[in-house]
Amino acid sequence: MTIEDVARLAGVAKGTVSRVLNNYGDTSAETRDRILQAVERLEYQPSAAARKLKRGRVDTLGIVLPAGQGEHADPFLSEFLDGIAQALDLSDRDLLVTTAHSDEHAVTVHDRLIRSRKVDGFIVTRTQGDDPRIGLLLQRGFPFVAHGRTKETDFAWYDVDxxxxxxxxxxxxxxxxxxxxxxxxxxxxxxxxxxxxxxxxxxxxxxxxxxxxxxxxxxxxxxxxxxxxxxxxxxxxxxxxxxxxxxxxxxxxxxxxxxxxxxxxxxxxxxxxxxxxxxxxxxxxxxxxxxxSAHAAGARAAQMLIDVIEGVDPLERQELVRADLxxxxxxxxxxxxxxxxxxxxxx
Amino acid sequence: MTIEDVARLAGVAKGTVSRVLNNYGDTSAETRDRILQAVERLEYQPSAAARKLKRGRVDTLGIVLPAGQGEHADPFLSEFLDGIAQALDLSDRDLLVTTAHSDEHAVTVHDRLIRSRKVDGFIVTRTQGDDPRIGLLLQRGFPFVAHGRTKETDFAWYDVDxxxxxxxxxxxxxxxxxxxxxxxxxxxxxxxxxxxxxxxxxxxxxxxxxxxxxxxxxxxxxxxxxxxxxxxxxxxxxxxxxxxxxxxxxxxxxxxxxxxxxxxxxxxxxxxxxxxxxxxxxxxxxxxxxxxSAHAAGARAAQMLIDVIEGVDPLERQELVRADLxxxxxxxxxxxxxxxxxxxxxx
DNA sequence: TATCAATCCAAAACCGTTTTTATTGACGAC
DNA sequence: GTCGTCAATAAAAACGGTTTTGGATTGATA
Structure with missing residues (x-):
């Protein structure tokens, strides 16, 4: 099921199908209907890979978790993840999860994901006072949001007071x-x-x-x-x-x-x-x-990251929230x- | 940094670079060295999207988690995830995580991911006796491994006795x-x-x-x-x-x-x-x-899924393990x- | 010396989209 | 009438890889 099939069925060029699906608004109502009908009939959905390739955006956020040191996963993180995933669901983006078993490994993994262009940005958790991951991301100029501040604070973060x-x-x-x-x-x-x-x-x-x-x-x-x-x-x-x-x-x-x-x-x-x-x-x-509320933190951090990816100045996305008794x-x-x-x- | 750049620097055609990087073994030692050196110098890594597009495989596994009903994430799942992620790290694949807030939504989400070809297969957790997700996946003929059996058992699963x-x-x-x-x-x-x-x-x-x-x-x-x-x-x-x-x-x-x-x-x-x-x-x-051991279960399920994706008969990947006191x-x-x-x- | 096979690599085709450029016909203005 | 202008769409060109095809060179063989 490719865009070609849809185009053929609707009797138009594939470029036209694409423009209809992306709401360019420069197609006549008549052909648009015809195309949408064809899409419906074929249950067509664009290939994520092809779209990514052309657009240069992958609509995927990344998170690198500390690998549980044999058996002990962090209960905080599972709620945090859940919050992120729910926020992303609303914006039709996905979450790529990886693990790292040391600080250096974490840096390597981030670097690999940046270079293979698998994600548009990162959420960084469990920040340290002097965090090598954040160093890398800043140096590369790659979008990210940190959950927790560091010594330096010139980036987007969400933190508890x-x-x-x-x-x-x-x-x-x-x-x-x-x-x-x-x-x-x-x-x-x-x-x-x-x-x-x-x-x-x-x-x-x-x-x-x-x-x-x-x-x-x-x-x-x-x-x-x-x-x-x-x-x-x-x-x-x-x-x-x-x-x-x-x-x-x-x-x-x-x-x-x-x-x-x-x-x-x-x-x-x-x-x-x-x-x-x-x-x-x-x-x-x-x-x-x-x-x-790890859940709320995850959801909010995800939204902040989306904003940053879409061009908002990271310094405008710094939030300090209160913890409640x-x-x-x-x-x-x-x-x-x-x-x-x-x-x-x-x- | 594209393959074109590498090819130019090494003075070869981009196809040759690709064949070297994918170990076709039909290039002379001399040019291979030259190419690898260029790769090194440019810190080149292939674009995931482009590679996916051509190959038709995305090297990504999917998992759809039940969305925490307001705040309460499942501690079992976080260890399970960690196990999966660690297994995938070894095989250079990634994990796509999504959430669903109901049984029907879960089916929708699986379907969307299949059609947009974002994953090569699924890990299904918390199976029910009669599971609509598994119904969908069987009907679509899409690779998956279940953690837990259902009434029907003609698929790959990992379960505790x-x-x-x-x-x-x-x-x-x-x-x-x-x-x-x-x-x-x-x-x-x-x-x-x-x-x-x-x-x-x-x-x-x-x-x-x-x-x-x-x-x-x-x-x-x-x-x-x-x-x-x-x-x-x-x-x-x-x-x-x-x-x-x-x-x-x-x-x-x-x-x-x-x-x-x-x-x-x-x-x-x-x-x-x-x-x-x-x-x-x-x-x-x-x-x-x-x-x-949720951790072990996740790691093993991931490996089983990889096997199934690579062509192993799902019925040969059914494992029953003992729980220890x-x-x-x-x-x-x-x-x-x-x-x-x-x-x-x-x- | 001509033929053939093997080796190495350049060139081209292709994957499925999006985006740019060209083409067509209709319309209004001069 | 002819010449832009405009709207609507077709056609082509990317995107960045992988895979196929085929050509040139070399060495072995008859």
């Missing part, structure tokens, strides 16, 4: 009555970790609480690290009654560790996470956290002072 | 000493639900335990339904001391409900799930379940008889 969220987190626990607040941070090379820490400190300052370095711990992003940090903090001379964690994973680890010590989460110690992972709802107690059950007013908490642990 | 897994599950709890075993089943239209129930019954028969219809409940696939079913079963006159659940989600719901009743999971009541979801490891107690902490020997269990609840 991390600082604001952690400011809000501190405000929230302060309002509950906490004055001694711990912070489980992330690796300093990650941009979001820096921003979240800034929010935490601003929150303390705003509440007139002196900043105590002993209450701040930099963790790796896994449960074990969260558990360890929680144990460290709770054994301080003056332990915190609230823990603000840079990711849900850390918070889950912390909760596990604290429960093992016999503490009641949400009463003895408040724990707040960040990410809004579905898992959080199933643990005991359900985790209070901040949610950024998802109140569940791991927070509450402090039932013990730090001193009492310390004593209850000693027993 | 559901019956066997549930046979094993029953054997496992019988070996622990249980004789009163409940079954939390799934919707009957789902093929896997039927198979798993068959396995459960076979297990009972094998152990010489009479089949009691009261112990079998058909649930919807969510926590609430699992919780409800668990409550129903445990309030029978002679309650089960072990619950075998058709998915982890059901098992998680059941555990929540039973814990709320003051029962100790793994001691008063054993609960076994199925899916190997990561969540299972974080709940309390960690869920004993059967795992089918992931022993965690929600199972154990019964510490109470059904009667004692009943009494402890009455208090």
């Amino acid at each position: 991390n600082e604001r969220a952690f400011l809000d987190a501190v405000r929230h626990v302060v309002a509950l009555g906490h004055r001694r607040i711990g912070f489980l941070g992330g690796p300093v090379r990650m941009n979001f970790a820096i921003q979240r820490k800034a929010g935490y400190r601003r929150g303390l300052a705003e509440a007139g609480i002196a900043h105590d370095p002993a209450l701040e711990i930099a963790c790796e992003l896994n449960e074990m690290s969260g558990a360890e940090a929680a144990r460290t903090l709770v054994h301080l001379d003056e332990p915190p009654t609230a823990l603000v964690c840079v990711t849900d994973t850390l918070a889950i680890g912390a909760i596990e560790a604290l429960r093992a010590l016999g503490l009641a989460i949400g009463r003895d110690v408040t724990v707040i996470g960040y990410d809004g992972l579905p898992v959080g709802a199933y643990i005991d107690p359900p985790l209070t956290t901040f949610s950024q 998802v109140k569940r059950a791991s927070d509450g007013p402090p039932e013990k002072t730090p001193k009492e908490l310390k004593e209850s642990l000693a027993r | 559901n019956e066997r897994a549930f046979l094993d599950a029953v054997r496992h709890v019988v070996a622990l000493g249980h004789r009163r075993i409940g079954f939390l089943g799934g919707p009957v239209r789902m093929n896997f639900a039927i198979q798993r129930k068959a396995g459960y019954r076979r297990g009972l028969a094998e152990a010489g335990i009479a089949h009691d219809p009261a112990l079998e409940i058909a649930c919807e696939l969510n926590e609430m339904s699992g919780a409800e079913a668990a409550r129903t079963l445990v309030h029978l006159d002679e309650p089960p001391t072990a619950l075998v659940c058709v998915t982890d989600t059901l098992a998680i719901g059941a555990i929540e409900a039973l814990r709320a009743l003051g029962l100790a999971i793994g001691r008063d009541v054993t609960v076994i799930g199925y899916d190997g979801l990561p969540v299972g490891a974080y709940i309390d107690p960690p869920l004993t379940t059967f795992s089918q 992931v022993k965690r902490a929600s199972d154990g020997p019964p510490e109470k008889t059904p009667k004692e269990l009943k009494e402890s609840l009455a208090r």
Whole structure:
């Protein structure tokens, strides 16, 4: 079923068919009807490859995912993908998905896709403070949108206001009555970790609480690290009654560790996470956290990328959104002072 | 950077460049070197679109995911995708991802992709007993591999031996000493639900335990339904001391409900799930379940599809794999008889 | 020495579109 | 009447590869 067949059936030249299908509006109503009828009858659809070749645009967006390190796929990404796909469905574009197992490999893969002209642009996720993928794309002048900023920010991005969220987190626990607040941070090379820490400190300052370095711990992003940090903090001379964690994973680890010590989460110690992972709802107690809707982020990033591809200045597509508090059950007013908490642990 | 440029630089015709790049092996070593050098210098990579057009093959596999019903993406699928992508990386093919929000829409989307020749074949997930997508693909004679069988099975598929897994599950709890075993089943239209129930019954028969219809409940696939079913079963006159659940989600719901009743999971009541979801490891107690490695399934399905596209008879690509027991902490020997269990609840 | 086969490569055809250029006929203006 | 002008469409030229065809050169064979 090619355009030739349609042209023959309608008794016109194939160029005419093409112009009708692409709405040039320079064909008589009569022949247009005839052609559309032929298209209908033959159930004709243009070949994507031929159209791409001539047009030089492929109507496909690309995304390179970090390859799950043996078994562990990122739950955040699957929702993010879903959001992208839905946005693309509306605009008749497709999504090309690839994986990369290291930073260098990611760069290679992006380069390959650019050179073989398989995509019109990229969505870059999980940005680092200094991101080689973004370096490549900027250098090549290839369209992209990043989910998350980097040190440089002269490109299109969609990001959550991390600082604001952690400011809000501190405000929230302060309002509950906490004055001694711990912070489980992330690796300093990650941009979001820096921003979240800034929010935490601003929150303390705003509440007139002196900043105590002993209450701040930099963790790796896994449960074990969260558990360890929680144990460290709770054994301080003056332990915190609230823990603000840079990711849900850390918070889950912390909760596990604290429960093992016999503490009641949400009463003895408040724990707040960040990410809004579905898992959080199933643990005991359900985790209070901040949610950024991965789905919405994906959909919005896709639309922004489409705009950029169509010529909008990337600098006009920079969006900062707020993360909202998802109140569940791991927070509450402090039932013990730090001193009492310390004593209850000693027993 | 087109093949023309390379040809000019190397001083040959473009056809020769093409033959060198595609290893026809009919060019002299000397010119081949010259051409490869030119390719290197220009960093040339062929245009995917042009190559597709001429070859009639696009080296792209397609997958149509169910669109997350507002926010809830399937954790299984994200690992599955990752497996596919990694397999494709090895064979220099790409993956086109789309979403569909209903069964009919899914059929439409498949049809569109076939007609625009954007993919060489499909991977179909979450098969139903009677699957309209598979109907379409069979009718069109388009290559595909299904993850899961349907009523008809004359096509390529990769499936877990559901019956066997549930046979094993029953054997496992019988070996622990249980004789009163409940079954939390799934919707009957789902093929896997039927198979798993068959396995459960076979297990009972094998152990010489009479089949009691009261112990079998058909649930919807969510926590609430699992919780409800668990409550129903445990309030029978002679309650089960072990619950075998058709998915982890059901098992998680059941555990929540039973814990709320003051029962100790793994001691008063054993609960076994199925899916190997990561969540299972974080709940309390960690869920004993059967795992089918979504990652491996994706990788294998992708390879099978490639084989089929390259001409292998689909009927030679049907694979049944075993799901393995992931022993965690929600199972154990019964510490109470059904009667004692009943009494402890009455208090 | 003429013939034949084998090797290497240039040239041309083709894939199915879109876009540009040419052609045709109708119409109005001078 | 002839000459543009315009609208509508046919015809041809891309797009960037792959594949086919065929020609020139070489070496072996009769």
